Amino acid sequence: MDFLRPADWEEALAAKAAHPSAVPIAGGTDVMVEINFDHRRPEYLLDLNRVGELHEWQTDGPDVRLGAAVPYTRILDHLRPELPGLALAAHTVGSPQIRNRGSVGGNLGAASPAGDSHPALLAAGADVEVQSVRGTRLIPVEEFYTGVKRNALAPDELIRAVRIRRATGPQQFSKVGTRNAMVIAVCAFGIALHPENRTVRTGIGSAAPTPVRARVAEEFLAAALEEGGLWESGAAVPPSVAAHFAELAAGACNPIDDVRGSAAYRRRAVAVMARRTLGWVWDAYRHDQGRGARCA
């Protein structure tokens, strides 16, 4: 095993080009587990800790450009207003120690369907900014996940940043685990309201081979909100609409039975989370609407 320590991003890209089998390591919260338990013996470890720009973020555009190695704790502490869904997801990651090291870039690199940030990214809308010595690609996050623990990265590419749509409406994230802290998702659900174009986006984790959006549910809900004039009126979402949305969200799942939970439970839990988180975001939207109206 060789340990590559690039001093900056250019060197990192060069190293990855020279050694496409190199395994990037930032927080180490996935890679080191695999090494400690002898599940993986990469030829090269590519340490990204010294690449400063990976730990930075910019919030000046319509997107938040989140450096690939920004630890979850920083997202929680600094990016809650811009990325409320991701901040909620970040709060559920592992333990405080893990949140101090783990990052969205790591979640994307590992591409585990159980990664906590995926549903939040899918719901908010995001592009993965990947680079190699050949250049830069922006991959819509939906297209980034290609299979269980597989992603769209070419062998010479590294994740530079994630460009996440800045929140324009309420967002929520919910995750089921069988412990009240430090637990891997049995399944997870993210939802974001996008009032500017009157859409709703969702993300589901751990209930299919890859993280997925519940597109049929999103379209149904957007239509129902539109039809009912709910965006303007700020009236409550009818229970029947919420229930059908939940059912369609569960329908987007393609889960398996495993040691963490049964497929049937996952479907059910996704439905419950979809219904509840919809209630929370819609309440927040109505609350904001009401306040806006009063202010006007």
Added chain:
Amino acid sequence: MRDTTPAVPAQARRTTGGIGESTLRPDGIPKVTGEFAYASDLWHEDMLWGFTLRSPHAHARIRSVDVSGALATPGVHAVMTHDDLPAATRYGLEIQDTPVLADGVVRHHGEPVALVAADHPETARRAAARIVVDYEQLPVVTDEKTATAPGAPVLHPGRTDDHAPHVAHPNIVHRQPVVRGDVAAAKARADVVVTGEYEMGMQDQAFLGPESGLAVPAEDGGVDLFIATQWLHADLRQIAPVLGLPEDKVRMTLSGVGGAFGGREDLSMQAHACLLALRTGRPVKIVYNRFESFFGHVHRHPAKLAYEHGATRDGRLLYMTCRIVLDGGAYASSSPAVVGNAASLSAGPYEIPSVDIEALALYTNNPPCGAMRGFGAVQACFAYEAQMDRLAAALEMDPVEFRRRNAMSQGSVMPTGQVVDAPAPVAELLRRVKAMPLPPERQWESAGGAPDVRALPGGLSNTTHGEGVVRGIGYAVGIKNVGFSEGFDDYSTARVRLEAAGSEVVATVHTAMAEVGQGGVTVHTQIARTELGVARVVLHPADTRVGSAGSTSASRQTYVTGGAVRRACEKAREEVFERGRARFGTYHPAWATAELLLEGGKVVTDGGEVLADLADVLGDEAVEAEVEWRHRPTEPFDPHTGQGFGHVQYSFAAHRAVVEVDTELGLVKVVELACAQDVGKALNPLSVAGQIQGGTTQGLGLAVMEEIVVDPVTAKVRNPSFTDYLIPTILDTPAIPVDILELADTHAPYGLRGVGEAPTLSSTPAVVAAVRQATGLALTRVPVRPEHLTGT
């Protein structure tokens, strides 16, 4: 909250830092500075690392093993298989059925097959990966049906152990019936009959300090082993024959032990490290990682339990029948004792005139099971407490009132015929736990703000803001035996030395007791202070240079080794008085006439008159006393009727659980888990509360999350990691108010009662009862999973 203690002997009246005080741990400071040396912290110059190659199959014949690739790996110093063993090839706590290294057959997933010693752990791992083992997979037996089916593979043919003649099938390790009264007649009189089938999954001790030790070869051909264990001498008795050495050439010293809970009662890497050290002539350290630890020790027996109770309309229990099937896995370990406990304690702390009980343990290809906190009694308690709630419901009675009506008390007769001859305050414990104030409702709500998800089911995962959340309250009480039972010669050895160092007198206490975290070291210093009236007590490291202290298990150490320390101190004190009389007796008549005490480093009369400085009595000559101390003898259970004075002492605890259940997602938040326990005499109230809270939390884990999942088809372990074997975090663990009752057991030193296990029993059924109340579901299996609560 504590009740006061009955009569205190004169010697115990005036000591500082003696029994009854919450003195602090002598090892506390090194443990908080990081200096305390746990077994995995040990280091030796020229040390090699040992590594164990384990079976990937649950049952297979080994056709061949080729170690040449491993031996050729640079940095490798030895590779050993079964063929390289120098002497005995099997060991076992009670039945010597466990191969040191697989002998042509592997009987469970993770069984040790070969050993490697190398200069770095990675070298050893890579070399082990080069060992080629040719396995021929064999059919597995995984439960009673497959284990006793016609033509089932017999896992241990040609058994010669004591239990073999009494079992109907060689895949049954041991079977214990207990019959008393007339069940048929009682059944005819019963107004209400309640039956139930229950199941408990396989719990792991999950001690945090992994199995580890350092073996150092000695010039005399022997070996020094520094080890984390629960019982040095039991290890020694098993290791020496494997090494082909006399016991005096295997010198064992206890290292820091990072928890045990039963999981270190069997050998893990002890013999392996010694074998490699003797083979290479170099010190060898073995440290399991968490993955390996799940294969490196026995677990709690999973169980299937079928119960039937009959009662009168006014709520009196008439009879009980039960059948308890415990899965012992591939090797016997302590299965026979677990069967004995399950059978003899299966009725719970209740008076039931007629019983027909059967408990048995199986040999299967599942992971071996053995000792874990409360063994045998934990499984039974989950089932009989569920039955009590069902009976109360059938009779439309309050579940606590129903239990109190049938609660045993001093003088009650156990199903084994044994008369309970010490306080058994079962009804009082229930009364106390019920009387505690209830925690406020909806604690997640803050004034006007967002809900605090940390106080809700799901916790940080943000699954509910109160939706679907229902509160439930449940009660349970249990009974556990203390000490080794069924005629076992259960003794401890203690050596005490008193010597003057200038004007100060130092007492040194030497035992082989394994301090695994329970606080035995604290209690020993307290006993010595109480009995010898000295301030300074030094504990000699636990090792095999002194006689056995028995196991740190069965809630027995304070009782038995504590009893031995007390007796040794008394002996030393008597010798001090003898010496004082000889030296100073002529100067003061009180030496001959008064009751003498040791107090504050002086010999004093009962009236408080100082006769001499202890240092002057001792002079240059130390006083030393050594005793082997036994509790009163027990007797084996009759193999057919289960009758007999089998247990030396019983302990009792009751719990009230308050839970909040997200009924839609099936997630549970335990809000409070109150415990009342009779401890006879709290030698160290702080430690007693710590034991109760720790045991309670392990019971909580079993109730809602902890299970080693074994694939029913392959018998392979599916979750050997802390990612998927979950134990409670601080956010899963509620406030645990403790009410300590002290009703002396006059048979025991200071009236004390073993503390460690009882709280682990009733915690689990109390939590499940509360979840049942919240959900209305039957919930017959633990751990309760979200699937059970949501019907998915």
Added chain:
Amino acid sequence: MRVNFTVNGRPQEADDVWEGESLLYVLRERLGLPGSKNACEQGECGSCTVRLDGVPVCACLVAAGQAEGREVVTVEGLAGRSGAAEGELSVVQRAFVDAGAVQCGFCTPGLLVAADDLLERVPQPSDADIREALSGNLCRCTGYEKILDAVRLAAARTGEAG
């Protein structure tokens, strides 16, 4: 490979480090600092918690090479900090001993580092704050009650002193 970093204020050098080794292994096996514990080696127990450039992390998940040039504080470096004199127990350490928060003690070093960090950030934490901050540190012996007591005690003592 060779790794240089600072541990508890002292420069340290480790030689012949295998590239797959963790910071935890280097601390324990090469630098003679076994205070940080090896309970799970997968970031699921917190027993190996150390401060890396001030931030609590699981040392088992930091590749040794990633510590190059950085500052590490382990449990061995707590005594003498937080106002205590050289070699004296820190407030948190003292509180763990006094409150009975230590049984087997294997989780203790990690808990101390995590609790020390909490009290530095939040000098008077609520019970919920304590539970959240320590939710990455498993303890199998105590049921956590005495650990909560210890952190409350340390906060109270710090408050009195401050």
